[in-house]
Amino acid sequence: MMDDSSLAKPPRMDAWVRLQKASTAVLDRVEAKLKADGYPPLSWYDVLLELRRADQKTLRPVEIEKRILLAQYNVSRLIDRLVAASFAEKLKAPNDGRGVVVRLTSQGEELLSRMWPAYEAAVKQEFSEKMTDADADDLMRVLGKVLP
């Protein structure tokens, strides 16, 4: 992940490499646990959670795209999968002939409730348990600097 041509220690490049390794390692393990328990991918959870938080439990796809980190065409297809699984429904957007509106269904809410304990437990075991609150604050502070 990095060159070693410069002999002076480049702590920020090391940090970059570790950031990528650590985050994907932990994410892989958390997703693996959820899948082992029969749950869908975390991206499903993320979208449904945004819907639950939203006014009327309803969002435009564009809004979903802004909140989670997915390309437009991926959001479009993820929504279709959620609809096919009855966790959300698609309605015509009022006041905008192009648009669509996605609404959380009761089955979607039920999935969120059922999934949360497993999700929380997995994150706890793979992540939270291994650090202190002060560590978490450090992460929040530093990572806040690189966000959009």
Add this chain to the structure above:
Amino acid sequence: MMDDSSLAKPPRMDAWVRLQKASTAVLDRVEAKLKADGYPPLSWYDVLLELRRADQKTLRPVEIEKRILLAQYNVSRLIDRLVAASFAEKLKAPNDGRGVVVRLTSQGEELLSRMWPAYEAAVKQEFSEKMTDADADDLMRVLGKVLP
């Protein structure tokens, strides 16, 4: 990415969410820059770099699998793509009839050299520049706790 059912602040769950968002956001931007300059994905760079570091610039696929974070079948196919692009070559492994050995080619080395400045610049702009060395040390320390 998280529930809000508990009112007490859960700083470590927030940190988990931010870790995922920040790392994918920055990675996306770095990869986008590299692609815009006509370079292959970072996973190619990662493998070639491991090869360059290795004895004889040669590694078994299993070793690659351990060093980077990819499933066995993905490593197998990534290697095939590298070979097809002449950045690496596959040879029969000595002393192991099953095995294969992957060796960096001169074109692979050349790609590494050419790609490094673009890669470093992108990481600098999207990541390093936004924090201090002390911040990077904090990241190293905390993320080190959650690694394998």
Add this chain to the structure above:
DNA sequence: TACTCCTTCATGCATTTGCATAAAAAACCT
């Protein structure tokens, strides 16, 4: 040796992603 088990690597098939583009309505001109 013969048997079983493990490791290493590849691959067919289904799902997901990326890329380019299309279609349709809105928004913004002049």
Add this chain to the structure above:
DNA sequence: AGGTTTTTTATGCAAATGCATGAAGGAGTA
């Protein structure tokens, strides 16, 4: 109003990924 640009969403096709499985050699053991 008429014309151009932008926004919103979907989709065909190619590439990549995940999953299950297979093939073939190595390792251990009786």
